[in-house]
Amino acid sequence: MPRLVLAPSFALAFVFIYGLIAWNGVLSFSASRILPNYEFVGWAQYATLFASERWSVALKNLAIFSSLFIGLGLGLGLLLAILLDQKIRVEGTLRTIYLYPMALSFIVTGTAWKWILNPGLGLEHLVQSWGWTSFSFDWLVNPDRAIYTVVIAGVWQSAGFVMALFLAGLRGIDDSIIKAAQIDGASLPRIYWRVIIPSLRPVFFSTLLVLAHISIKSFDLVMALTAGGPGFATDVPATFMYAMSFSRGQIGLGAASATVMLATVAAIVVPYLYSELRTRK
Amino acid sequence: MGALSIRNVRKSFGTVDILKGIDIEVEEGEFLILVGPSGCGKSTLLSMIAGLDVPSTGSIHIGERDVTHELPKDRDIAMVFQSYALYPNMNVAQNISFALEMRKVPKAERAAAVQRVATMLQIEHLLDRKPGQLSGGQRQRVAMGRALARNPKLFLFDEPLSNLDAKLRVEMRAEIKLLHQRTRTTTVYVTHDQVEAMTLGDRIAVMRDGVVQQFGTPDDIYTRPATRFVAEFIGSPAMNMLPVDAASVGAEALTVQGTSIALSPEQQAALRRQPAAGLVIGLRPERVQLGDRGVAGRLTLLEPTGPDTYAFVDTPLGGLVSRVAGTVTQRVGDVVNLNWDARDLHLFDTATEARIG
Amino acid sequence: MIRDRRSMTLWHRFAIWSVLLLFAAFFLLPLYVMVATSLKDMAEVRDGNLLSLPGSLNFAAWHKAWSQACTGTDCGGLQPFFWNSTLMVVPAVLISTALGAVNGYVFSKWKFAYSELMFGMMLFGAFMPLQVVLLPMSQVLGWFNLADSIWGLVIVHVLVGLATTTLFFRNYYVSLPDELVRAAMLDGAGFWRIFWRIVLPLSAPILVVTLIWQFTQIWNDFLFGVVFSAGDAKPITVGLNNMANTSSSVKEYNVDMAAAMIAALPTLAIYVLAGKHFVRGLTAGAVKG
Numbered sequence: 001m002p003r004l005v006l007a008p009s010f011a012l013a014f015v016f017i018y019g020l021i022a023w024n025g026v027l028s029f030s031a032s033r034i035l036p037n038y039e040f041v042g043w044a045q046y047a048t049l050f051a052s053e054r055w056s057v058a059l060k061n062l063a064i065f066s067s068l069f070i071g072l073g074l075g076l077g078l079l080l081a082i083l084l085d086q087k088i089r090v091e092g093t094l095r096t097i098y099l100y101p102m103a104l105s106f107i108v109t110g111t112a113w114k115w116i117l118n119p120g121l122g123l124e125h126l127v128q129s130w131g132w133t134s135f136s137f138d139w140l141v142n143p144d145r146a147i148y149t150v151v152i153a154g155v156w157q158s159a160g161f162v163m164a165l166f167l168a169g170l171r172g173i174d175d176s177i178i179k180a181a182q183i184d185g186a187s188l189p190r191i192y193w194r195v196i197i198p199s200l201r202p203v204f205f206s207t208l209l210v211l212a213h214i215s216i217k218s219f220d221l222v223m224a225l226t227a228g229g230p231g232f233a234t235d236v237p238a239t240f241m242y243a244m245s246f247s248r249g250q251i252g253l254g255a256a257s258a259t260v261m262l263a264t265v266a267a268i269v270v271p272y273l274y275s276e277l278r279t280r281k
Numbered sequence: 282m283g284a285l286s287i288r289n290v291r292k293s294f295g296t297v298d299i300l301k302g303i304d305i306e307v308e309e310g311e312f313l314i315l316v317g318p319s320g321c322g323k324s325t326l327l328s329m330i331a332g333l334d335v336p337s338t339g340s341i342h343i344g345e346r347d348v349t350h351e352l353p354k355d356r357d358i359a360m361v362f363q364s365y366a367l368y369p370n371m372n373v374a375q376n377i378s379f380a381l382e383m384r385k386v387p388k389a390e391r392a393a394a395v396q397r398v399a400t401m402l403q404i405e406h407l408l409d410r411k412p413g414q415l416s417g418g419q420r421q422r423v424a425m426g427r428a429l430a431r432n433p434k435l436f437l438f439d440e441p442l443s444n445l446d447a448k449l450r451v452e453m454r455a456e457i458k459l460l461h462q463r464t465r466t467t468t469v470y471v472t473h474d475q476v477e478a479m480t481l482g483d484r485i486a487v488m489r490d491g492v493v494q495q496f497g498t499p500d501d502i503y504t505r506p507a508t509r510f511v512a513e514f515i516g517s518p519a520m521n522m523l524p525v526d527a528a529s530v531g532a533e534a535l536t537v538q539g540t541s542i543a544l545s546p547e548q549q550a551a552l553r554r555q556p557a558a559g560l561v562i563g564l565r566p567e568r569v570q571l572g573d574r575g576v577a578g579r580l581t582l583l584e585p586t587g588p589d590t591y592a593f594v595d596t597p598l599g600g601l602v603s604r605v606a607g608t609v610t611q612r613v614g615d616v617v618n619l620n621w622d623a624r625d626l627h628l629f630d631t632a633t634e635a636r637i638g
Numbered sequence: 639m640i641r642d643r644r645s646m647t648l649w650h651r652f653a654i655w656s657v658l659l660l661f662a663a664f665f666l667l668p669l670y671v672m673v674a675t676s677l678k679d680m681a682e683v684r685d686g687n688l689l690s691l692p693g694s695l696n697f698a699a700w701h702k703a704w705s706q707a708c709t710g711t712d713c714g715g716l717q718p719f720f721w722n723s724t725l726m727v728v729p730a731v732l733i734s735t736a737l738g739a740v741n742g743y744v745f746s747k748w749k750f751a752y753s754e755l756m757f758g759m760m761l762f763g764a765f766m767p768l769q770v771v772l773l774p775m776s777q778v779l780g781w782f783n784l785a786d787s788i789w790g791l792v793i794v795h796v797l798v799g800l801a802t803t804t805l806f807f808r809n810y811y812v813s814l815p816d817e818l819v820r821a822a823m824l825d826g827a828g829f830w831r832i833f834w835r836i837v838l839p840l841s842a843p844i845l846v847v848t849l850i851w852q853f854t855q856i857w858n859d860f861l862f863g864v865v866f867s868a869g870d871a872k873p874i875t876v877g878l879n880n881m882a883n884t885s886s887s888v889k890e891y892n893v894d895m896a897a898a899m900i901a902a903l904p905t906l907a908i909y910v911l912a913g914k915h916f917v918r919g920l921t922a923g924a925v926k927g
Contacts, residue, residue, distance in 0.1 A: 005829070006744045009737050009800060010756060016771065016797040017763040023774035036777065080661060083654050096913055097662050100669075103909035104902050105858030107875045111882045111898045112668045115675065115891055116688060126687040160665065164917050217767055220860040224879055238861075241769045246865060251773060258769040269765040277758050333820055354826035366817035370839040379835075383826035427825075 021262065027255035034249030045256040055257065058235040061147050065236065066215040068151045069158075073211050074204070076155065077162025082192065084163070085170045095167070098160035106157065110224025113153040114140065143233035146226050150218070150234060153225055158214065162207055169203035170196065209272060216265055237261050284309040284467040285330070285435060290339035292325055292491075299325050301491040303339070307484075310465040314482035316472055318514070321488040323471045324439060330469060331437055332356050343434060354383070359428035360437040363444065365420045367412035367427070374399075374408040377426045398426040401460075418449050425460070436468040442477065454480060475515045479503065487511045507636055509561065509629040518566050518591055518602050520627070525560040537562065537598045540576065545623040551638030552628065559631035566591065566604035568625040571611070575620025576601075580613050594619060676700060676896035683891055699892035703900055707893050709880035716897050718870070719877030723857055726788045726873055730795040731852045737796070738803020738848065739841065743833055745804065746811035747819050757808065763801035772865050779866060786868040794866055795856050802855075803848050810844040811837065846915045854905045874901045 028046070031039040049055050080098060084091050101109065116122050119138040127135040139145035173196060181191045219238035226234040228243070235243075237257055245254030285307040292300040300322045307313045315323040328334040330341060332353035340349045348356050359380070367376050377398055378391040386394075399405040402422045412420055421441060428436055438457075442450045458481055461468055472478055478485050479499045486496045487510075495507035506512035512520045529536040535544065542562060544552075571592060578596030585608060592603045594617060601619060611617050628637040667689075675683060676699050677692035705715035712718075745757045775794060776785065784790035814837065822832045863873040872880075878901045882894045 005740060006756075009741055010760065012797060013760050013763055013800050016775075017766065017801075018759075020771040020774040020778075021766070023777075024770050027773055076661075080658070083658050086654055088654070088658065094658055094662060095917070096910075097665050099913070099917060100906065100909055101665060103854060103905045105860065105875050105878075105905070107858070107860050107879050108898045108902045109668075111878060111894060112672050114882065115895060116668060116671055118891075121684065121891070122688055126689060129687045156665065156668065213765060219769075220875070223860065223864075224882065227883060238767070238769055241772075242861075242865070245773055255773055258767070258772070261767045262770040265765060265767050266762075269762070273758055273761060273765070277754055277761075331824060333823065353824045358824070360821070360824050362817045362821060364815060364817050366815060366821035368818065368822070368836055370836070379822075379827075380825035383831065427821075 024255050024258055024262075027252060028259045030252050030255075032251035032255070034251065036251060041252070045252040046260075048253055049256045049260070052253075054232050054235060055237075055240060057232060058237050058240040061234060062216070062236050064147055065150055065154070065218070066212065068148070069154045069215050070208065070211045072151065072155045073158050073162050074207065076159040077207070078166050078197075078200075080159065080163040081166035081170055084167055095160075095164070098163050100160070101157045102161045104157065106218075106220030107224045109153055109157050110221050113149065113156070114225050117149050117152075140226065141230055143230050146230060146234045150222055150225055154215070154218065154221055157221075158211065162211070165203055165207050166200060169200045173199055205272075209268070212268060213265070216261060284311070284344060285313075285469065286340075286342040287326070287330070288340050288342070290326070290329060290336045290341065292322070292329065292334070293337050299491055300336070303491075303493055305486055305493065305496060307467060307469065310467055312461050312468045312470065312481060312483040314470050314472065314478045314485040315488060316475060316478040316485055316514075317488035318473060320490075322491040323473075323488050326488075327437055327439055327469065327471050330435070331358060331360055356435075357431075357433050358435040358437060359431045359433040360439065361421075361424045361428050361441045363440045365412075365424040365441075365444075367420060367423055369412055372409050372411050373404065373415075373423050373426075376412065376423060377430045380427065380431050394430045394432075398429045401429065401463075402426050417445050418453065421445065421453055422456075425457075429460075429464070434467065436466050438468065438470040440472055442472070442474075457481065475517070479515065487514060489514075505636070506563075506627065509563070509634045509636070512563050512627060512629070512636070516565060518604065521564045521566060521569070521601050523562040523564070523598050523601075524631075525562055527559060530558065530560055531556065535560065535562070540597050542598075542626070543623045544626065544628075548623070548626065548628060548638040555630070555637050557630040557632065557637065560637075561629045561631055563627035563629060564601075564621060564625060566602040568621050569601060569603035569619050570621065571603055571605055571609065571617050572620055573618055575618045577616055577618050580611055580615050580617050583609060583613060585609075592617070672895045672899055675892050676703075676899055678892050680888075680890060680892060699890070699896040700900070702890075703881070703893045703897035707881050707890075707897060708884055709877050710884065716874060716877050716881070716900055719872055719874040720900065722788060722867075722871055723873040723875075726791045726795070727853060727856050730792045730799065730856050731849060733792070734796045734799035734803050734852055735845070735848050737800055738805075739807045739838070739845070740833070741800070741804040742807025742809075742811050743837055745808045747814075747816065747832075747837070748829070757804075760801055760804055763798065764805060768798065768861055772861075776866060785866070786871050788867075788871045790866050791862060791871065791873065794862050795859070798862075799852055799856065803852065806844055806848050806851070807841070810841070814840060843915075846912065850908055850912055850915055853908060857905055877901075 026038070027036060029040055029042065031037050031041045031044075084094060088094065117137065117140045118124075119136075119141055122137075124135060124137040127137070139149050177195060177199075178191060181195050186194070217238060218236060219242065222228060222234055222236055222239050228235045228239045232240075237260070241254050241257045241261065244250040244257060285305075287303050287305040290300055290303045291298070303322075303326060305313070315326060317323050325334065329336050332348065332351055332355075335350060340347055342348065343356060343358070368379065371379065374395050377395050381391045381394060395408070396405075399408055402425060404419065404422050404426060407415060407419060407423070412423065415423065424441065441457075442453055445453060454477060461481075470477075470481060479502075482499055484496065484498055485502050486493045487502060488494065489510055495502055495511045497505075502511060502515055506515065509522070513522070523537045523542075525542075526536045526538065534541045536542065576596050576598060578594040578601065580592060581595050581600075582593035584591040584593075588606070590605050590607070590609045592605060592609055592611075594601050594603060596619065603619060629635065630637055671688050674690070674692055675688075677694075677696050678686070679696060679698065682690075682693055703716055705717050706713060707715045709716075709719070741760075745753055779785045779790045779794075782790075784793065818836060819832055822836055827835065858875065859873070860875040860879065863876045864879070867873065867876065878897050881897050
């Protein structure tokens, strides 16, 4: 009976996930341009991909964005979690405030930050109106700096989530270990550094995984904040793939880029899933 | 044909053999105990009787029917789980009548069954409550009520008293026994507690590593344990075990650490019939008496339990425990004398672990 | 983490509070800016700065965002997109949640050979980058003539959401005692009876969490919206993005902000009302898998 019930949705999901991935793979080995064309061309699309300057920019941006987004996100989230763990009276309210950005669409976040960082009327104008007239903040339209605006918006959206995870982890730590450390004479920062933070390793890893996942997928945020611009200075693999597949009529190339994205994610996720499902039961 | 027949049941999970050939016949109305240490396979066996699991080979019969491959709901059995497994979202009355509901018993009959059972177990005042609002003992009763309402052919109990505190455990044990005397339903009861086994069972199957080491009445098990394991498992404090000097085996008198131990004529005859390469002598603590004669030793520890006192004595034979009624006048450090009747000795073959005499 | 206040000096408390409040401001400011800007007229926007208060509660920008703003060639405001999103979200959330519940039930209480493997394979769908199914999926939808319709979006969201909802329910049901199911089996209940009478009534916490999570994910989605829809079926995220990015003559930032607020309101409202469960949803989804 159970197998029967599971079969349809599993079949659907299976076909959806693996069947379409395979199909995408086929497309990436084909000569498709604006329409699918199943002429086999071997690795040609991949060659074009890695020779493409735009793709290199996209990869570089992904590296920059990911490392900063994950690093700052983890750092800020952990800091807020530790601070909130100090028996603050309005903890509930503060938690709500830190977390609400997660409820927003990346499009909303992008649109809002695009306005805030608007050169001329946004942050730059604000600080100048406070007296610091030489302040300039044109990162949004600066090809070298634009990617960092994506980092700012991304961290703003996700730090609260990291905080929630770490806070749950902190709360799960056995009190008696802390008490034992206090009796042994350790000071509070010491206790945090040597006892508490090390026991947060599992949370750390799963949060890292989720943040990595979000950063590789980041399409919405970039589209809303900079649309990949100026030019393609803030392009990321996700926006590259979209542009190639749906506006530049280069389906084969787009499929190749998608496959590369998949391979990157799989390299991280599959070992993790494997170890999780093995050790769980 | 008994009410329940377990015939050569084996169970393996991959390369691990959990049950290695179990044969048990249970009479109608009998209270069977399956007892043994963790991992002996008793819970697995119970699952198979219940139909929650299937034997790798062998068969199980309830009455005349071969039920080995039948679903639990077709076997007409009821089970009380260790954690009671009461449905949290239903109240007590609904919990009790759920099985009847599944069998499409009409509402009026269901209500009558609930009433009957509630009265029997004295839980009428709890019928509207949810399991979360009940104490451990109350939940236990509701779990039993759920089983009773079914009027099944067979009752199964899976360590139902393990989650209760000591005092409650003793009370519930008596209730279960009284209930059995009233209903006379064939019962299979799994426990790891040998006191429960001895007090509740009509017959006991002592299991170890997937094998039944001995199947008999509590008296059989206690006074004539078939193996060393059974002898040590049943009885508290455990039976004293004295390894016999290898050199003296086969000779006229056995010696332990050089001291000669007298045997009864029956034991000597048994030894001649079944010569053994190595022997261990077993002696129950309550058969060891503190007196003026016998083996001398130093008293190292006294454990007064109220009605009895356990005296630990260091002797040339090794450490011995004596169980004395009441209190002991001697104090720790004193020299005492231990004696016993030769007929109270048990002889075990060290190679087969079996009892010789 | 310290359980007594003795080791906390006043200076410590002050430092902690300042940092916390500083970041509270960091998180709240964009919201304030969005609301404030949406209540100004463009003159106020240009004359003032990000933080300046609006002169009055002027909802003109909101009105325009709702019914008159231009998103590309249409100038009917966000209204049609709002309804598209609603029509899409409701079935998608309900179906993916229902299927996820049954799947989770099977994977946790009715394990069979290879079920863990199947679960793992299904789980991969929750982690894979969606880019990899975009092209083939648009082909498939085209075949079924669902390419630019709301139902096409619903189907895609259900398929993608299935991995996550199954994960949530499976992890939750694993913590329900197996003996409950065994007891019910002994009582004579079958697969569906056990689900309806025992498992589902105990699912309230995870149901709430899953519904909120799915609603948020699907309402906020942009990628599928922009790839799989056109014309009349576009969801609100696409509408908003188009509106904010139109290179029309005069940028009306106040309208953009009002539009962003309108798009954000449903999920924000749910967050405010049922935030606790939202948090539990996030942590349940991430920490456990």
